[in-house]
Amino acid sequence: MSGERVEPQGVGGAVGEAGLLSARGLRVSFPGRRGAPAARAVDGVDLDVGAGEIVALVGESGCGKTTLARSLLGLVRPTAGTVSFAGTPLSYTGRDLKAYRRRVQLVLQDPSGSLNPRHTVYDAVAEGLRIHGYGGSAGDERAAVAEALSRAGLRPPERFFLRYPHELSGGQRQRVVIAGALVLEPELIVADEPVASLDASVRGEILALLLRLRDELGLSALVVTHDLGLAWNIADRVAVMYLGRIVETGPVETVLTAPRHPYTKALLSVLPEAGGEPVVLSGEPPDPGRIPVGCRFHVRCQVLASGGAGGLAEACRTVDLPVLGGGAGAGAACHLIGEGV
Incomplete structure (x- = not known):
């Protein structure tokens, strides 16, 4: 990644410490049209945002990250799973929800529309x-x-x-x-593509503002973005989302300088500073109403397509992977981890 990254100075709690906003086993489904299967927009997510921490939620358009954010805000009721704030489960009705929305605020990407x-x-x-x-x-x-x-x-x-x-x-x-x-x-803001509609000259100012608010006020943030460069410049941790599930998570330096999941590697390969040939993924992400059996990324995986999965190819196609933990540790949901891929 280009540019020298300023080390975050978290306040109000240890960076990476769980306990402010937590999701466990979160699922959000929408009914399919004309008898089609339900679309599993969020399909089993554990995610924590600690006090004084900035977490970047990254992925392609349509991967479910905005639906996940809206569910964390109490705007969409989950099909299953729980959301807790400061250890208290979120109630999706009445006075409790109104009080929660005062403590957790949304910042949208398009100020003109907001x-x-x-x-x-x-x-x-x-x-x-x-x-x-x-x-x-x-x-x-x-x-x-x-x-x-x-x-x-x-x-x-x-x-x-x-x-x-x-x-x-x-x-x-x-x-x-x-x-x-x-x-x-x-205590926490959810920023959905907070600089996507701004000129490049202004983006850095808004990112610097969010960092200053964190340092001065202890404000936590979940930043939803498709821009890995933004994640590098602002986040303490990053969670990479694909087809409704977190597929890689960890400290931003770990994930963005030494990615382990093929999807994360593909996203990083197209950045101007990446060097080497960009990874071109085949096809579009699958329909969330028809999530593939096995690893949900296998139908587009560049390693599997090139024959690099070896004896694990069958597991990639048939064996599901567990949900990654939502805490401070690093992890990747891939059968090929440890195989030198």
């Missing part, structure tokens, strides 16, 4: 306070909005109060979205 064009910046940021029944005075609300904008890098905040989204740059709009999350003083 902001109401008819609302001023002040109203956009204050909206969360009003939804959650903020009991302070008008002066307290104003102070909270100003502090959130300032933390998001919009200073002096009062200068932005009466502006509308169309009067702001893309980076400023994304900062307003982040301020709207910060105003509720969450």
Whole structure:
């Protein structure tokens, strides 16, 4: 990977420590159309985000990472499994869910779509306070909005109060979205492709902001992205997702400099700094309603296709792999691990 990576300075808990947000055996299925099998968008996931930790969830479009994130947020009820926050199982109904959503906030990839064009910046940021029944005075609300904008890098905040989204740059709009999350003083944010819609010159500023918020506030984050370069620059740990399941996980330096799963190797091979020939995977990811028997990646695996699996080829095609643990350890769900592949 290019560029010198700054070592994270986790606060509010040991980096990699489980216990803030945890998913165990999580499954989310959607009914198939016209009698087709149910689509298993999330098909058995264990995942932890520790206090003061940034975890990157990476994978191709359609692999299930956004559905997983929405389930962790309480926006989609899982078919099976549990989500816990600070050791308490998540309730998907009523007052408990509303309280949870104050502690865990979503930051979307498209700030233009996230902001109401008819609302001023002040109203956009204050909206969360009003939804959650903020009991302070008008002066307290104003102070909270100003502090959130300032933390998001919009200073002096009062200068932005009466502006509308169309009067702001893309980076400023994304900062307003982040301020709207910060105003509720969450413990964790889920950022879905937080810089995908921004110019390259602005992306680094937003990533630096997220790191600063972690260091100053102890804020944890789950960053959903297809961009392994982004994961390298911001994450403590990375979880690689394919066809509804985590197939490799571990500290970001371990996974991105010494990947073990063929899928992770293929994703990394197309980066400009990778060197060598990129790995071109055959075909598209299988239908999540018809997940292959055995290793779910075997139908596209470049090692199996080249004959490199040797005597394990039959296991790749027929033997399922266990769900990886969600904690701080490194692991890869592949029959070929240890075979020199």
